[in-house]
Amino acid sequence: MKRARAEILSTRRVGAYRSITLVAPEIAERSRPGQFLAIAMPEGRAFILRRHFSIHQASRHGGWAGTLEFVVDPSVGAGTGWLAGAGAHEFLDVIGPLGKAFSYPKRLTNCLLLAEGRGAASLFFLAQELVARHKRVDMILGGRTLESVFKPVDAKRLSQTVVVMTADGSLGERGGILDALPDAVARADAEVVYAVAPAPTLRSIAAFCREHRLPAQVAIEERMGCGFGLCNTCVVPVATKDRSAYENLRACVDGPVFDPSRILWDRWLGELPIVPPTAEPVPAIPHGGGEP
Amino acid sequence: MKRARAEILSTRRVGAYRSITLVAPEIAERSRPGQFLAIAMPEGRAFILRRHFSIHQASRHGGWAGTLEFVVDPSVGAGTGWLAGAGAHEFLDVIGPLGKAFSYPKRLTNCLLLAEGRGAASLFFLAQELVARHKRVDMILGGRTLESVFKPVDAKRLSQTVVVMTADGSLGERGGILDALPDAVARADAEVVYAVAPAPTLRSIAAFCREHRLPAQVAIEERMGCGFGLCNTCVVPVATKDRSAYENLRACVDGPVFDPSRILWDRWLGELPIVPPTAEPVPAIPHGGGEP
Amino acid sequence: MTAARSLVVDLGGIVLPTPVMIAAGCGGTGRELVGLVDLRRVGAIVSRTITVTERVGADMPRIAESPAGIVWETGLQNPGLDPFVSGELLRLARGGARIVVSIGGGSLEEYVHMTSVLQGRPEVAAIEIHLSGRDDELDRDVLGAHPDRLNEIVGAVARMSLVPVFAKLPGGCDDVVGLARTAVRAGATGVTLLASPPALGLDATRERLRIGTVSGWLSGPALKPITLRAVFDVAQALPDVPVIASGGVRTGEDAVECLLAGAWAVQVGTATLTDPAAAVTVAQGIVRRLNAAGLTSPAGLRGRLRPPEPTGAESHPVSTP
Amino acid sequence: MTAARSLVVDLGGIVLPTPVMIAAGCGGTGRELVGLVDLRRVGAIVSRTITVTERVGADMPRIAESPAGIVWETGLQNPGLDPFVSGELLRLARGGARIVVSIGGGSLEEYVHMTSVLQGRPEVAAIEIHLSGRDDELDRDVLGAHPDRLNEIVGAVARMSLVPVFAKLPGGCDDVVGLARTAVRAGATGVTLLASPPALGLDATRERLRIGTVSGWLSGPALKPITLRAVFDVAQALPDVPVIASGGVRTGEDAVECLLAGAWAVQVGTATLTDPAAAVTVAQGIVRRLNAAGLTSPAGLRGRLRPPEPTGAESHPVSTP
Ligand SMILES: Cc1cc2nc3c(=O)[nH]c(=O)nc-3n(C[C@H](O)[C@H](O)[C@H](O)COP(=O)(O)OP(=O)(O)OC[C@H]3O[C@@H](n4cnc5c(N)ncnc54)[C@H](O)[C@@H]3O)c2cc1C
Ligand SMILES: Cc1cc2nc3c(=O)[nH]c(=O)nc-3n(C[C@H](O)[C@H](O)[C@H](O)COP(=O)(O)OP(=O)(O)OC[C@H]3O[C@@H](n4cnc5c(N)ncnc54)[C@H](O)[C@@H]3O)c2cc1C
Ligand SMILES: Cc1cc2nc3c(=O)[nH]c(=O)nc-3n(C[C@H](O)[C@H](O)[C@H](O)COP(=O)(O)O)c2cc1C
Numbered sequence A, B: 001m002k003r004a005r006a007e008i009l010s011t012r013r014v015g016a017y018r019s020i021t022l023v024a025p026e027i028a029e030r031s032r033p034g035q036f037l038a039i040a041m042p043e044g045r046a047f048i049l050r051r052h053f054s055i056h057q058a059s060r061h062g063g064w065a066g067t068l069e070f071v072v073d074p075s076v077g078a079g080t081g082w083l084a085g086a087g088a089h090e091f092l093d094v095i096g097p098l099g100k101a102f103s104y105p106k107r108l109t110n111c112l113l114l115a116e117g118r119g120a121a122s123l124f125f126l127a128q129e130l131v132a133r134h135k136r137v138d139m140i141l142g143g144r145t146l147e148s149v150f151k152p153v154d155a156k157r158l159s160q161t162v163v164v165m166t167a168d169g170s171l172g173e174r175g176g177i178l179d180a181l182p183d184a185v186a187r188a189d190a191e192v193v194y195a196v197a198p199a200p201t202l203r204s205i206a207a208f209c210r211e212h213r214l215p216a217q218v219a220i221e222e223r224m225g226c227g228f229g230l231c232n233t234c235v236v237p238v239a240t241k242d243r244s245a246y247e248n249l250r251a252c253v254d255g256p257v258f259d260p261s262r263i264l265w266d267r268w269l270g271e272l273p274i275v276p277p278t279a280e281p282v283p284a285i286p287h288g289g290g291e292p
Numbered sequence C, D: 001m002t003a004a005r006s007l008v009v010d011l012g013g014i015v016l017p018t019p020v021m022i023a024a025g026c027g028g029t030g031r032e033l034v035g036l037v038d039l040r041r042v043g044a045i046v047s048r049t050i051t052v053t054e055r056v057g058a059d060m061p062r063i064a065e066s067p068a069g070i071v072w073e074t075g076l077q078n079p080g081l082d083p084f085v086s087g088e089l090l091r092l093a094r095g096g097a098r099i100v101v102s103i104g105g106g107s108l109e110e111y112v113h114m115t116s117v118l119q120g121r122p123e124v125a126a127i128e129i130h131l132s133g134r135d136d137e138l139d140r141d142v143l144g145a146h147p148d149r150l151n152e153i154v155g156a157v158a159r160m161s162l163v164p165v166f167a168k169l170p171g172g173c174d175d176v177v178g179l180a181r182t183a184v185r186a187g188a189t190g191v192t193l194l195a196s197p198p199a200l201g202l203d204a205t206r207e208r209l210r211i212g213t214v215s216g217w218l219s220g221p222a223l224k225p226i227t228l229r230a231v232f233d234v235a236q237a238l239p240d241v242p243v244i245a246s247g248g249v250r251t252g253e254d255a256v257e258c259l260l261a262g263a264w265a266v267q268v269g270t271a272t273l274t275d276p277a278a279a280v281t282v283a284q285g286i287v288r289r290l291n292a293a294g295l296t297s298p299a300g301l302r303g304r305l306r307p308p309e310p311t312g313a314e315s316h317p318v319s320t321p
C-alpha cells in the first residue's frame, strides 16, 4: 500500500460513468483485480473522509505503464460529482492498492463473471488476468438502462460470451443479471463465479452458488471511514472458518472480496433476525492472492 | 436595504488591493458614502458568515449607472482571498447598502479626509459627494508602502491638497497619517474631519479633534455576524447623548460611522480599564444622512 | 400525489403558520428584518433573551468562525424587561410574525417577575425559558443543568403563564432526556433542543483569543448531529411532547431531518445571519418535500424514519428486480 | 531565534517523543499504519477501547459524514482483553510507538480486572480510561458523567496502575471542570478532553437513519471549539494537571490552538483516517511554530494566550506608528 500525489492523465465518459486515468506507478505496479483506491477530497469543502473506488485497470507494461484507471458514478453525491469534474493534469492524493484481491482458480478453468452497473469495472481487470492465465471467461453485464451497462462492447474482446441485461430492456434482454445466471452457468459450463453487484443481488447469487455448489467470490461495498484498517467502521459479518460463529471483518483489509457463502447476508443487510450461517461448507476458491 | 444577485462587471488591481465592480442598480441607487455591503461566501466551503466591504463608488447616472464598486484587501484571509479571485460575469449574493452613512456638514465648508490603506475607498465616495456640495476637500492618505496607499493620483482630482504618508517612506513622507494631521488642519483651515483607519489611529485622531474642538466622523469596523442588525455581535461602546452612561451600539445599523468623541475607545479597544467618556461635549456633525 | 395543504403546526396551544421559527438572538429588534423577509411567512420569531434589568452585554469581539460553525457571545445584551415590553415587543409584533419571548435570569424571582409582566400581553404567543446562564442564587455555572432547579424554575413559569412555555435545555448536558422529562413534568408545554454548548475561539497565528469575554457558545451546522440525537432521544421517550429543534438547521433538508427525527418545529439561528429569509426558504424546502412525499402536513414526517439501507444496496445504480 | 530543541513532552510520567498521539479507535491493530507513517515519530498510539470479553461491535453502517464532522459507532468492537494482550498489543508495540491502552467497561470489577492484567506489561506506557459507556451495575447511560462513579472507577484503576492513568471524560457533560477535578483527586495522572458527544446521522432524502445502531458519536473539526473550551477551563482550574486535547485536531495549527489553550498534548482521530500520517504532519506543524516563536519546547506555548486584538486594529494593513 502506497500513498501518492497522482496526476490525472485523462478522463473520459463511459456511458453514465466517468473513467479517470492516473499516473501512479508505485500503486499501479502492486494493483490486482478487486482492490481499490482511497482518494482524498479537496480541502476547504464540506468533505471529511476519503472516497473509495475499485481499480479498473492497472498497467504495468507497454505504453500505459504506471497508470491506473478507475470509474466513477458521478450521480451518487458531492464527492463522486467533484471527482467526475476533475480534469487532466490535476493531482489527486491517492492511497492504494487497498484490500484483498480476487483469487484465481488453480485447477478449475471456466469462470463466469457477473456485474451490475459500474461494478463491472473491477471485473474487466479480473477477466484480463484470468485470460492471461488461460481461463475461459464468460460475462453477464447488467444495468438499469443501456447507459449504465459498463463497456458491453469491450467485454466481447475478453469474454467467450457476453449476456447483457437491462431493467428497461434498452440493451440486451430485459431483466436483472440474476435472471441470466442459470442459463449462463449451463451454457458456459461455469466452474467458478465472480460477482460485483448491489448486496441484495449478491445475496441471491450466493444462494444460487451454494445450491449449485459453485465456488464463488464477490466484492462487496460497505461505508468506509479510512479504507486501510484503522477505524473498524466498514465491517461485514463473516462466518468463522469452522462456521460456528461470526466476526465483523473489515471490508477494507479483510475484503472487499469475500467468499459469499461465509457472509451472514441477513445479519449484514439487517432485514431479518440473525440466522446462523449454513453449517455445510461450500468449496472455496483459495482466499486472497492466488498466483501473482 | 436590498438583497441582490449581482453580476461582477469587472475587477481590477489597485495597488495591493482588488477593486470589484458589480451590477446592482437597486443597491447602487440607495448607496451613500460610509455604507457597506454584506457579501455571501460560496456554498460548500469552510465559510459560515458573510463578509463586509465598504462601498467605494455607487453610480446612479451616466454610463456606469447601476454599478457599485468595492475594494478588497486579498491578504486578510480565505474570504477576501476568494473574492479577490472572483472574475467578471460571476454572480455574488449581496445585501446593501448597510449602515449609517457619513453626514455632510450643512454650514461648514472645509473638510479634511484622512485614511489609511484601503480605508480610503469609502472616503473617495465621500469626497465626491462633498465636492458636489461645494465643500473644500483635503486628503491625507497613508499606507505601509506605496502599494498600500489607495489611489494617490486619483485623489488629486477631488482634493485641493493630497498628503501621502508611508511607513517606509516609499511614497510621500515617511510616517503615519497622524503625523500629517496638525499641519494639514492648519493648512486647509479644516472645519470638519472624516477618518477611516485602524482603531488605534482613530483613537488618536479622536483625541486630536477633541482637543482642537473639531467636529469629526469616523467609520469603524467590528467583527460582524450578519451586517443588518440581527445578532448584536458587532457592537461598539458609545456614550449616551447626555454622556452619563454608554450603550453597546451595533456597528452595522447604528454605525459604522460614529462621532468619535462619543466612542469609549479604551473600553472598546480593551487595553485600559473602563473610563467614562469626556463630560464636555464636542460639537457634532448632524448624525446620519445629511442632505440626500 | 396530494399537495401539502398547509404548513400550520400546533405546538401544544401555539399555532404557527409554518414550523420554522427564527431562533433567539438571531431575529433583531423588530426593525431589521422588515423588507428582507415576509414575516407573515415566518413560523415565529423568538426574541433575544430578555432579563429583568438591562444588560450592556459582553466585550468585543463577539463572533468568530469555526469549522462549520460560529463561536459567539453577546452576554445577553438586552434593554431589560420593561423597555423591551414597551418597545421591541410591539415592534416585533407589528411585523406580523408570532412572537415567542425568551426569558433569562439568575434567580427564581427574576423568572417569576418576567412571567408576570408578560402575562396578558397579547403580543406574546409563547415563552421560551433560557436556562443556560449562571444560577446566581445557587452559585452554579449552568442553571438549567440541574433537575432540581429546572423543575423549580420551569414549574414557576409554567404555573403562571397563560401562554405555552418551552424550556430551552442547555447544550452540553449528559442527560437530555432526563432534563426534558423534568421540564415537562414541571409543566412545560414542550422543549427546545438545544441551546448552544460552551465553546472557545482561538487564533493560533496571533496567539489570541477570538472572543472578548474569553469563552462563548457554538452555533451552526457543526451542531446538527448533536441536535438530531437530542431530538430523537426525547421524541422517542416523550412522543406527545412538542419538541423544537435548534442547532444547525440551515436548509429545508436539515429541517426535514429534524422533523423525521421527531421534532414538531425547528429554529434557524446562524442561517438567518447569512440569509435573512432563511426561515422562509427552509419552510419552502419542507413544502417541496411534503409534496414529493404526498403528505399534507409537517407532522406527517414524524415517525417515517427507517433503519439505514445496506451500503451495498444503494451504491449501485440498479436495484434488484 | 532558537530552534525547537525537541518535541518531547512528559505527561506526568509518560515521556512522549512528540505531543501528538493517535486517538483511541483510530490507529488500527498494529499492522495497518506500518509503511504509511513512521511510528517512532508518533507521540503515542492509543489502542481501540478494550473490554474484558470480545465485542462483535455495532450494526452496519457505522459511519456517515456531517458538517465538518463524522458520526460513527463501532460498538467498541474488540477481541477482548486476553487476545488483545497476546496479539494486538505486541504488534502495536513492535511498530515502535508508545502504546496507551484504552480500557472500557460497565462495572468496577471489569476496570479492576483489566488494570490488573495490564500491569507489568512492558508494552503499556499508560492507560486511558474510557468512561462514555453504559454503567451496567448502576444502570446509567453514561458511566463517567457521575462524579461518584468517576471517583470510584478512576480511583480503583489509579491505585492499581503502575503506569500513568488518563481519564477520558465523556463528551456532552455540563461540568467538565468538576469531573476533571474528581478524576484527578481520585488519582488520575491527567485527563483527555473530551470523548465524542452523542450524535445521530440521518438521510432526509431516503428518510433513513445513517448508522445501524440508530445513534452514534460525533468526531472531527466541528468539535474544535468545544474541545478548546474544555481544555481552557480545565487548564485554568488545574494548571498542574496534564491535559490531553481530543476532538477536532486536524492540522498543526489546531494543535497549536490546543497547546495555547493549555493542553500538554493532543490526539488526532478523524484526521488519521484521511491522512494516516496526520500525527506526524501535525507534529511538524508544531515544530514550525516553535521555531517561528523561538520556543524550545511545546510547553512553551502554554500560557501565551492573549486577549483578542480589537477588530479595527487588525483589519487594516497599516499599524499605528
Ligand atoms: C470498496 C469500495 C469500492 C467502490 N468502488 C467504486 C467505484 O469503482 N466507482 C464508484 O463510483 N463508486 C465506488 N464506490 C462507492 C463510492 O465510494 C461512493 O459512492 C462514494 O464514496 C460516495 O461519495 P459521494 O461524496 O459522492 O457521496 P456522499 O455524499 O458521501 O454520499 C451520498 C450517498 O451515497 C451513499 N454512499 C456514501 N458512501 C458510500 C460508500 N462508501 N459506498 C456506497 N455508498 C455510499 C450513501 O447513500 C450516501 O448517503 C466504492 C465503495 C467502496 C467501499
Ligand atoms: C463595516 C466593514 C467594512 C469593511 N470594509 C472593507 C473593505 O472595504 N475592504 C476590505 O478588504 N475589508 C473590509 N472589511 C474587513 C473585511 O470584512 C474582513 O477583512 C473580512 O471579513 C475578512 O474575511 P476573510 O475571510 O478574508 O478573513 P477571515 O479568515 O474571516 O479572518 C482572518 C482574520 O481577519 C480578521 N477579520 C475577520 N473578520 C473581520 C472583520 N469583519 N473586520 C476586520 N477584521 C476581520 C481577523 O483577524 C481574522 O482572524 C470591512 C469590515 C467591516 C466590518
Ligand atoms: C449571535 C447569536 C445570539 C444568540 N442569542 C441567543 C439568546 O439571546 N438566547 C438564546 O436562548 N439563544 C441565543 N442564541 C442561540 C440560538 O438561539 C440557537 O439556539 C443557536 O444559535 C443554535 O442554532 P443555529 O445553529 O441555528 O444557530 C444566539 C445565537 C447566536 C448565533
Ligand SMILES: Cc1cc2nc3c(=O)[nH]c(=O)nc-3n(C[C@H](O)[C@H](O)[C@H](O)COP(=O)(O)O)c2cc1C
Binding pocket: A225, A231, A232, A233, D023, D024, D025, D026, D047, D048, D049, D072, D074, D076, D102, D130, D168, D194, D195, D196, D218, D219, D220, D221, D223, D246, D247, D248, D249, D267, D268, D269, D270, D271
Ligand atoms: C472510528 C472511530 C472509532 C473510535 N473508537 C474509539 C474508542 O474505541 N475509544 C475511545 O475512547 N474513543 C474512540 N473514538 C474517539 C476518538 O478517540 C476521539 O476522541 C474522537 O474521535 C474525537 O477526536 P477527532 O475529532 O480527532 O476524531 C473513535 C473515533 C472514531 C472516529
Ligand code: FES
Binding pocket: A223, A224, A225, A226, A227, A228, A229, A230, A231, A232, A233, A234, A235, A250, A251, A252, A253
Ligand atoms: S474503513 Fe477504516 S477499517 Fe475499514
Ligand code: FES
Binding pocket: B223, B224, B225, B226, B227, B228, B229, B230, B231, B232, B233, B234, B235, B250, B251, B252, B253
Ligand atoms: S452584525 Fe449582526 S447586529 Fe451587527
